Amino acid sequence: MLIYTINRILHMIPVLFVLTVVVFLFMQLLPGDVIDTLVGDEEAEDPATRALLMKEYGLDQPIYVQYAKWIGKVMQGDFGKSLITRRPVAFELLESIPATVYLAIVGIGISMLIAVPLGSIAAVKRNTATDYAAQVTSLIGISIPEFWFAIMCVLLFSLYLGWLPSSGYMSPFEDLGQSIKYLILPAAAVGFRQAAYTTRLTRSSMLDEMNKEYVDTARSLGFSETKVIYKYTLRNAMIPTITISGLQLANMLGGTVVLETIFAWPGIGQAIYMAIVDRDYPLIQAGILVLGIIVVVVNLLVDLLYRVLNPRVALN
């Protein structure tokens, strides 16, 4: 396990390298001069100031040196300053992470609540009308664009019925009741789409488990069908389901850009979107880099967790 862990961590290095190179190249590929971008046209007109600034930002050096310096700064959490607020980008991002995590966790919770029962029932009643209904529902769920689903929810629940606010955010520590009201629609939008994937996943891993010999053994010992399925099969089937849901957390984080924008949810996705609209390049760069790193780390943790939950994998 230790060797595996070290191995996996070493594998992260090239991945992070590619990630950082792509994000670094983004800045280099912007049109015009970096100085203009960073400082603004008026200040950089004088050639002498320009040369000084070039030197200050290290732009007179070859590109790989610039990359190395940039990486050095990033490792210390220095992503530069926002061009709009002039505050360090790291602050802007740190402030937005809790809202995103809050949304993602509740969203995953909702998806599990829907998907696990639906997926297991579909597997138990395989090839019946119930199964087909569950499968078709989840296929439709995958096909609905999340932003459209979100708009339709707003239309129904806030504009038509007037039950919930159409957008906004409140911290759960400030006022839990209000906070939940704001949370319901965005979390449902995140959760339903996720549920569609997880249902398919639960179903197929349940089917896998149900074909195994221990299930027959349990049945022959006279255990009730309910006990066999819910106590043994489901428990084992949950291992891959949870793992892959963890991996999908990554995709969800990417998807939050759209949903957070619709619901004016002050998370990292909305921060990136606003940065794109405002052309706040350091914030775009740092935001995408941070999300990418979170994905890599989550993938690593999920991988390790999978080995802990399922020691048989190590033998293969």
Next chain:
Amino acid sequence: MSDIQFRNGQREVRDIHVPTWGERFERAKAASIDALQELYKSKTAFIGGMMLVVLVVILLLTPVLTSQNPIKANYGALLKPPSADYIMGTDRYGRDIFTRVLWGGRRLVVIAFAAVVFGLSLGIPYGVLSGYYGGLADSVAMRVVDGLLAFPGILLYLLIVTLAREWHLEGFWNDLILVFALGFAFFPEVARLARGSVLTEKQKEYVEASHAVGEANLYIALRQILPNCMSPLIVNATVRLGYVILIIAALSFLGLGTPPPTPDWGADLSAARDHMETNPLIAVFPGLAICYTVLAFNLFGDGLRDILDPRLSDR
């Protein structure tokens, strides 16, 4: 055509039967009928396939189905509800939504298709050669793929599309960048999938036989192994078409895809949000169009997987 063989040191020329075009046509016909029968047997694939046929026919017939101009504003008919004249109503510039949905669909499907083809043409050779040659080159190639896969969801597109915007690419060039971004983001997945199949396939005996006969490596990899690895790639590409359509719609929804006034499902949805309180139906139709199209591709891809990969069909 003749084939030259050596037997007992003697050169012997034998005729090989080369199929005529007629025979080829017959064979292709038989194969297509087989394929269609298989498709018909899988309900999912059949329904998805029919939905796709309907989609393509409607999109091809767009100029016949509607004579309205999708771009020109008509201030005499702003935000009209659905009626006989305007099946889906009109938007805030008085443009017929039905017309915009159809023209937007044509554009969207073409871009999605081009993007997937681009991704495949980049990813397949990359993955096949990486898996076939193995070794250090393979390790490096796969780490690059891992790195690109670490960009969650639409972030890689966001980076590329932002760059395109900063370079003020417009019209055709903007579409081209969109195709590039979507295809480029698809390529790591294709490469990984192709490599995986090649790794299993290259252990097989026919590959060994080809080596023994002295075929060139490139020939073995691309002409012999690759055709046997196509089915998962085809399934993946079909499902990806649906996904790419979702992404394009999401980008335009955010205002980062197609600039107005070009008809676009995502952008139209986004514009409709401003009039949702008075005219909720405007936001419904472009969304339904996206759902229909994506569902068609997903159903077809799912069914195709059952047919091409019978091991999974019972799942």
